[in-house]
Amino acid sequence: MTNPVTPNIGLNKIDRTSPSTTYFDLEKYIDQNADAVDRFAGETSESINALEKRLDTEExxxxxxxxxxxxxxxxxxxxxxxxxxxxxxxxxLLGRVGNCEDVSPWSDSGSTHALDNVNKTTGNNGFKITITASSGNTGNIFRRINNIDKTKHYVLLADLKNGNATRIVLQKQNVGIGGSAPFMEVTDNTKFSTVAVKIQPAYFSSDDTIAVLVYGALGQYGYADAIRLYEISEAEYAALDDMTPEQVAAKYPYxxxxxxxxxxxxxxxGENLLPPFYEAFFAGSLAGSPYIVSPYEGIVNASGVNVGFQYWIPCVPNTEYTFAVENDGVIALQDMDKDKVLINNNGGFLNAQRASIITANNAAYLHILMSSGPKGAGTYTFKNPMLMIGTESKRFKPKExxxxxxxxxxxxxxxxxxxxxxxxxxxxxxxxLAKWGKATLTDKFNYVGIGGKGAGWKQTFFDLPSNTSGPYSETVIKYDGKKLQSNQITSSPDISAIDSGNAKRCYISIANTDSGWGDNYSPTADEIKAYFMGWMMYDGSGSNATPDNPVNNFYNGTGVKAWAYRADGVTRSWLGWTDKLPTTQAPNWTPYQLLYRLAKxxxxxxxxxxxxxxxxxxxxxxxxxGIVVRERAVFAAETPTSGYSYNAAVPGAGQAKYKVKDFLGVYESGRPISGYTKVLRTTHNGAAINVPRDLFNTSAAYSVSYLMLDxxxxxxxxxxxxxxxxxxxxxxxxxxxxxxxxxxxxxNKKVDKDQPGWISPTIMNSWTKQDDFGYVRLSNGIILFRGSLKDGILSSTDSAPIMLLPDGYRPKEVLYFPIGGRNGYSVLTGYGTLRLLITPEGLVTLRGQNDMNMATIAWFNNVSFLAEQ
Known part of the structure; x- marks a missing residue:
């Protein structure tokens, strides 16, 4: 018989029914039991110590x-x-010309280049470069680069795709080390590939040109997009050799x-990587349309083969995934590359409840299909689909x-x-923790005037909102995307500088061909402001219709002052001619951008x-x-019976602040909703969204979250x-x-007076806060001010604003308010009236009145207005 033992730690017990136990076995009943007790105590101690560590140690x-x-x-x-x-x-350093949306900034030789809205990687278009040379078997597009320091290191990148040519090449032209120019080539005609060319000081010469070349026969072609040039450190330059093309593309995106x-x-x-059926795409002919029963149940009434639902889900390379769904149709689980080109068919259509796949090393998406497949016409149900990492079977969960x-x-x-x-x-x-400041040069700046000048250029200067860390701390980007050279010595246009004696003051030199100011004319502060809003001055007298009639038609102090703006915001194609000084920003204009290191x-x-x-x-x-969360959205219906759309070309529909790559969610009065459809595109303002009429609440406030296209x-x-x-x-x-x-x-903020909270704004132009100065937006849209300011600048124009109101806190038209002021701190000093000006751009300015031309204190209590934008 088996010797009896205790149930928990297995101590030997004496079997008193057996004759063999008439003697006492010391080994069995003492030593073995002692060992068992000691072993149990050790294991228990370890468990207690581990639990004590978990409860006592904040690891x-x-x-x-x-x-x-x-x-x-x-x-x-x-x-x-x-x-x-x-x-x-x-x-x-190429600005925006590398986005391949305009052919004019690029020259060509032995080829033509045209916009292509199908073969592209960014924006609306790429370039199709076609060989026109009957000899030489090559054609190219090229651009001279001038805004570089030839002692530095750079990386030149582009997205290239071969068409029917032999190859397409990205090259830094002119001889480099070893007698050849640095280049990278692509022969693949199925997809775009990102290539990178390293450029070091030894590669520079007197003629520094970048080019995309197509090698092949007459009429053959290739494609290019997203051309970019970045200055990098010497350490980054060395590290490029150890990076894969995918890593380089990720680190240096366009x-x-x-x-x-x-x-x-x-x-x-979530553990389930699949979103609800509302976010699926239809597959096959819509003659038999799939429809949704619930978020995770869909039915396909197929009139033929391959009708159903499909997803493209981002995936990690070299990873095992499993797809499971209750169904009576067919399923497919396949991996695809970043261009959604099929890599592994994985058995194609499967008459199964689950399928697994190990993704390839270049996989970027999983293609998941639930359809009629080869079964053809019929009704098929798909319920509780689940995509999981690994192969372990898990109970169904919705995506969380x-x-x-x-x-x-x-x-x-x-x-x-x-x-x-x-x-x-x-x-x-x-x-x-902000160490950098940014400024967008618009009409809100006080452009002091003209500094230095020379043949063909003038230097403007203005004050930034805060102190910089001093000279060479700024990066200025021109309206065309070009980076200005930072240099304390100005001898040509397109140079920026920070004043060595005034850390707020910035200088920018401007070419006459950009501004329209002749060598003999000094523009006023308002005319400088008009330039930074996108307007070029010219002599509009006589037969001069545009700034280029005659060529480079400048205003030199005689004739008729006139202005025009660039139709596309960059090139010399003109619209909007006027002889009245412009006071609003020109259409399609991208203002100068200024980045600077903060002094504090x-x-x-x-x-x-x-x-x-x-x-x-x-x-x-x-x-x-590039994520934007809960941005206010105004939907509109195109017809009395259609659904409600946002970011679409629909009259009355609101437009997202940024171009949209994809919408992540729609919120009705703060609550997420489902049932909407998305249209993914790059034209117009990017992706659009539509909520069916029966799901839309016309009395609710809507907001959206999305990813930017840029x-x-x-x-x-x-x-x-x-x-x-x-x-x-x-x-x-x-x-x-x-x-x-x-x-x-x-x-505490439920009361309108305190909802959603008093804002304490940034104050400019020497004004400082007195009392508890600030403003609040009430639930009815009224903006209410409180408190007072002291010791600031009264302005006769908008050149010395006291603050800038954000979006959602601005009026639709210019508002004026009389407010009380005092020109001293003593109760005996004079009291008077100031004029408070608030513009639709959010600019808030204090101006003097006839009885009050200076002020040490200005009271804002009870100033209020309706915010309409």
């Missing part, structure tokens, strides 16, 4: 979320705590002119993503990356949304930039998650406290 796991899509494995489900994001700035890290985000997709989105721009030194802006979190609120760092609160959480196990996470640099999210229970409990306690505080503040 966290550090994690860095890299740009792009990735798989992150977490030991347990926990919130992600952000410890930092650092800024980055890319400056495309940008127009200057771009910071704009609105970074991190999204953790979590997201952290930040609305901020983060800059750094464009070349070295030094002195980067940073994001940090404190008490549940996110802040930006500042801390600014930033708008954020969501909390990023990690699930135990594998998590698919996307880190990117790209910007991407950077990592650095943070951690709680590894032990004590850290999780502490984080939970902090979160409850922060949320309780936030709810308390919101409850």
């Amino acid at each position: 966290r796991r550090e994690v860095v979320l890299q740009p792009g899509l990735q798989i992150v494995n977490a030991e347990r489900s926990a919130p992600f705590k952000l410890s930092g994001i650092k800024g980055r700035t890319l400056v495309n 940008v127009d002119s200057v771009q910071p890290v704009r609105n970074p985000y991190a999204i953790r997709y 993503a979590s997201m952290l989105a930040l609305q901020t721009d983060l800059y750094a030194d464009p070349v070295s990356g030094a002195n980067a802006d940073e994001v940090f979190e404190k008490d549940g609120q996110y802040f930006r 760092e500042s801390i600014e609160p930033i708008v954020s949304e969501g909390m990023l959480t990690l699930n135990e196990g594998d998590n698919q996470i996307e880190v990117g930039t 790209t910007s640099p991407n950077v990592p999210f650095t943070g951690s998650y709680a590894a032990y229970e004590k850290a999780m409990l502490q984080e939970l306690t902090d979160s409850v406290r922060q949320n309780a505080t936030a709810v308390s503040v919101l409850m």
Whole structure:
């Protein structure tokens, strides 16, 4: 018989029914039992110690979320705590000409280049370059680069695709090291490839030209888009050799002119990576249209083969995925590259409930299909679809993503990356440590006048909102996207400088061919302002109809002052001729952009949304930039029976602030809704959205979240998650406290007077806050001011504003208010009336009246107006 033992730790017991137990076995009943007790005590002690460590130690796991899509494995489900994001700035030295939306900035030789709206990677068009030379078997487009420092390092990139030629080549022309010019070529005619050409000082000569060349026979062609040139550090130059083409393309994406890290985000997709059927695309003929029963149940009434639902879901290369769905039709799970070209058919249509795939090393998307397939006509049901990482069978869950989105721009030194802006979190609120300032040169600046000048150019100067760190701390981008040279010595146009004795003052030299000012004419401050709003001056007298009639028709102080603007905002094609000084910004104009290092760092609160959480196990996470959260949206119906559209070419429909790549969500009175459809496109203002008429509430307020079409640099999210229970409990306690505080503040703001909270604005032009100065927007749209200002500048024009009101706090027309003022601090000094001016652009200015031409104090109490834009 088996010797009896105790049930928990297996101590030997005496079997008193057996004759063999009439003697006492010391080994069996003493030593073995002692060993068992000791072993149990050791195991128990280890377990208790481990539990004690988990409860007493606030241990966290550090994690860095890299740009792009990735798989992150977490030991347990926990919130992600952000410890930092650092800024980055890319400056495309080609400006905007590399977006291949205009053929005129590029010269050609032995070829023609035309816009192509099918073969492109950014914007609405790319270039199709066709060989026209009957000999030489080559044609090219080229552009001279002048705004470079030949002692620096650069990287030249482009997206190239061969057509029917032999090859297409990106090249820095002229002889380099070893007697050949640096170049990269593409022969693939199925997709665009990003190529990068390294340029070091030894490659420069007196003629520095970049070119795209097509090699082949007469009439053959290739395609180009997204051409960009970046100055980089010597360390980055050396690192290019160890990077794959995909890594280079990700690190140096195409940008127009200057771009910071704009609105970074991190999204953790759910255990189920599939969104509801509302976000699926129809496959096959719509003669048998699929329809949606519920978010995760769809029915296909197929009139033929291959009718159903399909998705393209971003995926990570070299990773196993499984798709499962209850169905009586067919399914398919395939991987595709970044251009959605099929890589692995994976068996094609499968008459199955699940399928798995290991993605290829160049996979970017999973193509998921639920349809009638080869079965043909019939009714097919698909229920509870689920896409998972790995092959483990899991109970169905809807897609439950979590997201952290930040609305901020983060800059750094464009070349070295030094002195980067940073994001940090404190008490549940996110802040930006700002080390850089940005200015857009519009009519809101006080253009003081003309400084130096020479043959063919003049130097303007103006004051920035805050002090810079001094000379050479600025980066100025011209209206055409060109970077100006920073130089204290001005001897030509397109040079910028910061005054060595006045850290606020900036100088910009302007060519007569840009401004229209002749060598013998000095423009007024308002005429300088008109230039920075996109208007060129010329002599409009006699037969002179445009600035180029005769060629380079400048105004030299005689004749008729006239102005015109560039039709496309860049090239010399003119519209809007007028002999009245323009006071509004010209159409299609992109103002000068100015980035500068701040003399003093500042801390600014930033708008954020969501909390990023990690699930135990594998998590698919996307880190990117260009997210816009809950932007106000005005929908409109094209016809009395159609649905309601936004960002579409529909009369009355609102347009997104930025061009839209894709919409992420629609919110009705703050609540997310489903059932809408999206149209993804690059024309007009990007993607559009439509809500069916029966789902639209005409009395509700709508907002949308979306991704911008324009790209910007991407950077990592650095943070951690709680590894032990004590850290999780502490984080939970902090979160409850922060949320309780936030709810308390919101409850206190229910009264209109305090809703949504008094704003304390940035004050300019020497004015400072007295009392509790600020303004608030009430629930009925009324803007109400309180408090007073002191010791500022009264202005006879708009040249010395006291503040700028943000979007949503501005009137539709110019408003004037009489307010009280005093020209001294003593009660015996004079009192009088000031005139407060508020413009539709949000500009707030104080002006003197006849009885009050100076003021040491100005009272704003009870100034109010209706915000209509």
